Amino acid sequence: MQVRGLNFYYGNVRAITDVNLDVPEHRIVAIIGPSGCGKSTLLRTLNRMSDFVRRSRMDGEVLLDGENIYGTTVDVVDVRRRVGMVFQRPNPFPKSIYENVAFGPRMLGIRNRGDLDGIVERSLRGAALWNEVCDKLKESGLALSGGQQQRLCIARAIAMEPEVILMDEPASALDPVATSKIEDLMRELRESYSIVIVTHNMQQAMRISDDTAFMNVNSQRSGHIVEVGPTKRIFTDPQQKETEDYITGRFG
Amino acid sequence: MQSPRPSGLKSLGSTTGRFRRWWNHGDLPFRAAIALAGILVLVIVLAIGRELWAHSILPREKFGLAFLTTSTWDPVRQQFGALPFIIGTIETSVLALIMAIPAGIGVAIFLAELAPDWLRAPLGTLIELLAAVPSVVFGLWGLFVFIPDVVKPLGNTLHSAFSFVPLFDGPVYGPSRLAASMILAIMILPTITAVTRDVFLALPRTQSEAAFALGATRWEMIARVLVPQSLSGILGAVILGLGRALGETIAVTMVIGNNPDLSASLLHPGYTMASLIANEFSEATNETYVQALIEIGLVLFVITLLLNMIARLLVWRVARRFTGGTA
Numbered sequence: 001m002q003v004r005g006l007n008f009y010y011g012n013v014r015a016i017t018d019v020n021l022d023v024p025e026h027r028i029v030a031i032i033g034p035s036g037c038g039k040s041t042l043l044r045t046l047n048r049m050s051d052f053v054r055r056s057r058m059d060g061e062v063l064l065d066g067e068n069i070y071g072t073t074v075d076v077v078d079v080r081r082r083v084g085m086v087f088q089r090p091n092p093f094p095k096s097i098y099e100n101v102a103f104g105p106r107m108l109g110i111r112n113r114g115d116l117d118g119i120v121e122r123s124l125r126g127a128a129l130w131n132e133v134c135d136k137l138k139e140s141g142l143a144l145s146g147g148q149q150q151r152l153c154i155a156r157a158i159a160m161e162p163e164v165i166l167m168d169e170p171a172s173a174l175d176p177v178a179t180s181k182i183e184d185l186m187r188e189l190r191e192s193y194s195i196v197i198v199t200h201n202m203q204q205a206m207r208i209s210d211d212t213a214f215m216n217v218n219s220q221r222s223g224h225i226v227e228v229g230p231t232k233r234i235f236t237d238p239q240q241k242e243t244e245d246y247i248t249g250r251f252g
Numbered sequence: 253m254q255s256p257r258p259s260g261l262k263s264l265g266s267t268t269g270r271f272r273r274w275w276n277h278g279d280l281p282f283r284a285a286i287a288l289a290g291i292l293v294l295v296i297v298l299a300i301g302r303e304l305w306a307h308s309i310l311p312r313e314k315f316g317l318a319f320l321t322t323s324t325w326d327p328v329r330q331q332f333g334a335l336p337f338i339i340g341t342i343e344t345s346v347l348a349l350i351m352a353i354p355a356g357i358g359v360a361i362f363l364a365e366l367a368p369d370w371l372r373a374p375l376g377t378l379i380e381l382l383a384a385v386p387s388v389v390f391g392l393w394g395l396f397v398f399i400p401d402v403v404k405p406l407g408n409t410l411h412s413a414f415s416f417v418p419l420f421d422g423p424v425y426g427p428s429r430l431a432a433s434m435i436l437a438i439m440i441l442p443t444i445t446a447v448t449r450d451v452f453l454a455l456p457r458t459q460s461e462a463a464f465a466l467g468a469t470r471w472e473m474i475a476r477v478l479v480p481q482s483l484s485g486i487l488g489a490v491i492l493g494l495g496r497a498l499g500e501t502i503a504v505t506m507v508i509g510n511n512p513d514l515s516a517s518l519l520h521p522g523y524t525m526a527s528l529i530a531n532e533f534s535e536a537t538n539e540t541y542v543q544a545l546i547e548i549g550l551v552l553f554v555i556t557l558l559l560n561m562i563a564r565l566l567v568w569r570v571a572r573r574f575t576g577g578t579a
Contacts, residue, residue, distance in 0.1 A: 049465060054369075081467035091458035094481060103476070104466040153462070160466060 001046065001083075001164050001194060006060030008041055008050065015041050017224040019060070021213055023164060028186060028195040030209035030231065032202055034246070037215045038223025039198040043166050046196060047083035048076050064163070081108075084157035085166045089173050090149035092141035092156070097124075097133050100141045100152055104160040119159055126192075127155035128185045147178025151185065158189070165189065167197040171204065183208050202247060206235055214243045301553065308547035310540045319547060323514055325528075327536070332544040334551060336512035340522040341552065344429055344504065345497040347518070348436035352493060355437070356444030357486065361474055363445070364452035376449065383442035391506030394435040399426040399507060403434060407519045421517035427509035429522040435507050436500060440493035447492060451485030452478060484567045491563040498556050501526040525552045 001023040008016040016038045023029050031039045044050040046062055048069060061068045069079045081104075092100050101120045110116055120137070124130040129151040133144070141152050150170060157165055167186075171179040186195060186208050199205050205212055212235070213228040227234060227243045238244045311319055311332055322333030363376055407424040414420045455478055463473040479486075509521020510531060525548050536542045 047465065049461065052461075052464070077467045077469055079467075080465055085465035087458060087461065087465075089458060091456075091462045093459065093462065093477065103463075107466070107468060107472055107476070156462075156466065 001196075002061075002063045003042075003046070004061040004063065006042070006045060006058065006062065008038070008045055008058045009056060010053065011055050014220070014222045016045075017218065017220075017222045019223075019225050021225065021228060022211075023194050023196055024211075025194050026190055026192075027210040028190055028197060028208055029211045029213065030205035031196065031198045031213045031215060032200075032205050032246075033215035033223070034217070035200070036223075037217045039215055040168055041223070042215070043168055043196060043198050046164070046166055047080050047085055049080075049085065051076065081160050082162050083164045083166060084160055084162035086150070086153050086157055086168070086170045088169045090146055090153050092144075092149050092152050094140065094142055096138045097141050097144070097152060098137040101155050101159050103156060108160075123155040123159040124152075126158050126189070127151045128181065128188070129155055145178070147174050147181055150174060150178070150182060154182075154185065154189075158193070162193065164194045164196065167195065169198055169200060172200060179204075202235075206231060214238075214240075214246060216242055216246070301550075304546055304550040304553055308543045308550050311544040311547050314540070319544075320551065323512065325512055327532075327541050327544075330538075330540055332540075332547075334525070334548055336514055337523050337525040337528050337548065338551060338555070339514070340429065340508070340512075341498060341524040341526065342555070344432045344436055344508070344522065344524060345494060347429070347433035348440060348497045349490065349494060351433065351437035352441045352444055353490060356441050356489070356493070357448055357479070359441075359445045360448035360452055361478070363449045365470065365474060365478070376446075379442045379445050381442075382438075383446070387439065387500060387503040388506075390435055390439055391503035394431060394503060394507040395427070398435065399431050403428070403431040406430070411519060418516040419518050421515060422519065424519045425509060425521055427507050427521055428519050429508060430518040432504045432508035432522065432524070433518070435503050436497045439500060439503065440496050443496060444489045444493045447489035448482070448486050451482045451489065454485070455481060487563060487567045491560060491567075494559060494563070495556065498552070498559070499526055501530050505530050525549075 003019055003021040003023075006016060006019040007014060019042060021029070021042075031042065033039055041050065044053075045058060050056060050058065058070070062070060064079065064082060067074065069076075069083075093103060095103070098120055101123050102116050105116060105119050110119070121130060121134075124133060129148060132148060133139075133152075141149065144152060150173075154165075154170075171182045174182065183204065186197070189195060190210075197205075197209065209231045211229065212231040214226045214234065215223050216226045217223055227238060227240045229239075234243065235247055238247060315322075315332060319332060319334055320338065321335055322331075323335040324331045324333045325336070326332075359379065363372060363379075367375060404424065404426045407420075407426075407428065407430060410420045411422050411424050415422065459477055459481065460473055463477045468476065504524055505527040508524060508527060510523050510527055511521035512523045513520045529545050529548055533542075533545055536545055
């Protein structure tokens with residue numbers, strides 16, 4: 001997935017300026033930066049969830065397998081099926097664990113019980129949740145702990161077999177133990193998917209990501225990418241003064 | 253003036269200080285006032301029930317359960333059977349619900365999800381205004397406009413197409429159960445729509461986002477997330493509508509024909525319990541007659557209570573099934 005020359009406007013305010021970003025396959029790209037720099041906005045342009053923002057517009061391209069997802073012939077529903085998303089707060093449906101995971105496949109028209117059972121088990125195993133819930137699939141997803149709920153949401157996303165998974169501060173509402181489980185899970189997910197994660201937590205970015213993009217607001221209060229590169233280099237040898245100031249805690 | 257307490261802080265620990273703080277914050281008076289209001293509701297309901305029961309003793313002793321199961325209503329011969337009115341009330345109300353529920357939910361979906369911004373507020377206000385139209389106006393309009401222009405032609409069409417179905421037996425009357433049901437449907441539509449729309453708007457954004465992020469179309473989001481999660485609220489809206497339909501008097505009286513007809517046909521006139529009381533209370537001249545009307549009131553009261561309780565039970569079960577304890 002590649003982002004080319006992306007600008008995003010809320011009304012007349014340019015919220016994101018000229019973003020270029022590559023998301024290679026089987027890598028985790030972290031987007032870090034201070035609050036309000038447009039990290040989440042950028043993330044939401046990658047699966048067109050930004051379409052729901054009223055009076056907004058964007059220009060530039062987001063290429064998925066070389067095809068612009070904002071192209072006129074592209075089906076937005078298809079884009080969202082190929083680019084999954086996990087939100088800041090766990091948001092399982094008030095349905096059973098099974099039905100949460102089966103929600104997407106059912107929309108694709110999969111009715112056969114055996115097929116669904118297979119997808120549910122595979123997805124829950126993929127989200128490292130199967131062993132904890134395999135004997136209570138009929139119970140409500142809301143009865144799980146916060147960390148389990150977030151892994152359920154990940155299972156729900158990977159049930160669609162997306163190519164890319166977007167994660168918007170997926171652990172910020174969780175305790176440290178649940179957070180470390182999510183991080184372990186992300187390292188496993190990297191084997192099969194590309195992942196873009198927005199995080200406030202620089203240690204988290206350092207621990208899990210392959211590449212890091214540092215975003216900041218410029219003098220017009222518009223978000224832009226200051227520097228992007230392999231995570232190790234960004235944190236040990238930043239090329240820009242701004243990046244260095246941020247990662248050493250001098251601001252933000 | 254010298255304060256009796258040297259230190260404000262110290263006084264908080266003393267018994268009088270604690271009481272004073274409690275009293276000053278209004279906890280006690282507030283709690284008492286609220287409890288009183290709550291108890292008052294219970295007392296009023298029980299008192300109405302008791303009065304209706306006590307003042308219907310003559311027909312209850314004379315007819316027993318036959319009051320509910322026989323269909324002769326003859327004040328001259330002192331024969332009172334309420335069956336046609338009970339059936340008329342339930343039939344018109346249920347039919348009104350069958351028409352108003354899909355329409356109401358549809359309009360609510362449109363208002364909450366699909367309508368363009370500039371249309372939402374005016375349309376919502378218009379629908380709420382519909383609920384404020386006095387029912388006698390609905391009755392008048394029903395009698396002189398709606399029946400000749402809509403109900404009668406519709407009745408004729410239904411009769412000629414489905415005359416083999418007892419529901420559409422002829423002859424086709426204007427004032428009829430069909431007319432009453434349709435007027436009732438129009439009258440409860442704004443209630444169902446407004447409450448349902450508010451329930452829809454209360455759906456957390458995170459839930460609709462979760463569906464959209466999985467590639468749901470707007471229709472799939474509505475059908476698989478919005479409506480299922482709003483079921484208990486929709487049921488609440490339906491209860492409110494049903495309550496209004498069961499008790500609606502004047503508009504129904506004006507369009508139903510007021511004839512205790514026991515045929516199955518919707519195209520025939522009917523009679524409801526509320527209409528019967530409204531039509532006959534002024535001419536009820538002897539004690540048994542008056543008490544028979546009061547017993548009608550008692551039956552209407554009990555049916556309303558029962559339907560409300562059943563609906564509450566449904567809401568409660570649905571809500572439990574979907575939230576699974578913790579929410």
